[in-house]
Amino acid sequence: MESSAIEVSGLRKAYGGRAVLGGIDLTVPPGTVFSLLGPNGAGKTTTVNILTTLLRADAGTVRVAGHDVVTGTRQVRAAIGVTGQFAAVDELLTGRENLRMMADLGRVRGSGKLVARLLERFDLVEPADALVSTYSGGMRRKLDLAMTLVGAPRIIFLDEPTTGLDPRSRRTVHDIVRELVAEGTTVFLTTQYLEEADELSDRIAVLNGGTVAAQGSADELKRLIPGGHVRLRFTDPAAYRSAAAALREATADDAELALRIPSDGSQRELRSLLDWLDSVGVEADGVTVHTPDLDDVFLILTEQTERTGRAKEAIEP
Numbered sequence: 001m002e003s004s005a006i007e008v009s010g011l012r013k014a015y016g017g018r019a020v021l022g023g024i025d026l027t028v029p030p031g032t033v034f035s036l037l038g039p040n041g042a043g044k045t046t047t048v049n050i051l052t053t054l055l056r057a058d059a060g061t062v063r064v065a066g067h068d069v070v071t072g073t074r075q076v077r078a079a080i081g082v083t084g085q086f087a088a089v090d091e092l093l094t095g096r097e098n099l100r101m102m103a104d105l106g107r108v109r110g111s112g113k114l115v116a117r118l119l120e121r122f123d124l125v126e127p128a129d130a131l132v133s134t135y136s137g138g139m140r141r142k143l144d145l146a147m148t149l150v151g152a153p154r155i156i157f158l159d160e161p162t163t164g165l166d167p168r169s170r171r172t173v174h175d176i177v178r179e180l181v182a183e184g185t186t187v188f189l190t191t192q193y194l195e196e197a198d199e200l201s202d203r204i205a206v207l208n209g210g211t212v213a214a215q216g217s218a219d220e221l222k223r224l225i226p227g228g229h230v231r232l233r234f235t236d237p238a239a240y241r242s243a244a245a246a247l248r249e250a251t252a253d254d255a256e257l258a259l260r261i262p263s264d265g266s267q268r269e270l271r272s273l274l275d276w277l278d279s280v281g282v283e284a285d286g287v288t289v290h291t292p293d294l295d296d297v298f299l300i301l302t303e304q305t306e307r308t309g310r311a312k313e314a315i316e317p
């Protein structure tokens, strides 16, 4: 087995002279979940399209399942499953017929049993014999994912698989991703939901301004940024103002009547902070401890580029 399921090096892509990907490197070990995050327009779909052989890169090398996407397009396509923006779902067939068609196209043996198993797994037994044109958006998405699994691909690309799904359907998709990975499948995911990436991924890359701003496990990314703080909330504006005057190092949020004080959230720091608040006569109405989460990582990593002025446009194609 190859050491990486996906290996991307120096990947560049520009549209009409405007660089979208300015030389990105990614490594995805087999049997893991990798999430690609980034603000709207960061180039996530462009990356997925290149990795799935739908789009040619301008420069760089991309190997998927051990094959180069340009010279081994056929082998790459045989190894991957893709769900997302280009659903193969036929509206004029039922869910069951769509799955059966997929199984027949892939010459899958025992397709009846496989189809029944997938309908069950995706909670689609009840609407199985209704036309897909009557399905909700969430049901279509689940069917699309079920169809991708028919051929048991080794690597699956999920472009925003849970967007628009209700919490129960989202959990179904998460459970299925975990099961697939436990069976050795590699999952490449793009998502807008940071807690989804946090929960599911072994590794995460944050794409911003045409480059990978950071790459690592959720915990590694969280350690990159100093986001831990204690938040003091006030209801009385006068109490808030006198506290803000007493706590010079706090960041003030006038609209919310809240003060933010850097802290690692440890018991020792909290105790000394509370003692000190007592000693200066500050009485907050609410005290919450905040440890950095992926939202903080995302905001800080993507803010920096915004502040340094549209790095995307500064990248040479």
Ligand SMILES: Nc1ncnc2c1ncn2[C@@H]1O[C@H](COP(=O)(O)OP(=O)(O)OP(=O)(O)O)[C@@H](O)[C@H]1O
Pocket: 015, 016, 020, 038, 039, 040, 041, 042, 043, 044, 045, 046, 047
């Ligand atoms: N075919 C195209 N021609 C010209 N520009 C394009 C084309 N496809 C994408 N772009 C531009 O490239 C940039 C990256 O687009 P892409 O769809 O890859 O981003 P994304 O990260 O997937 O965004 P979103 O989160 O909004 O889906 C955007 O500015 C987009 O307008």
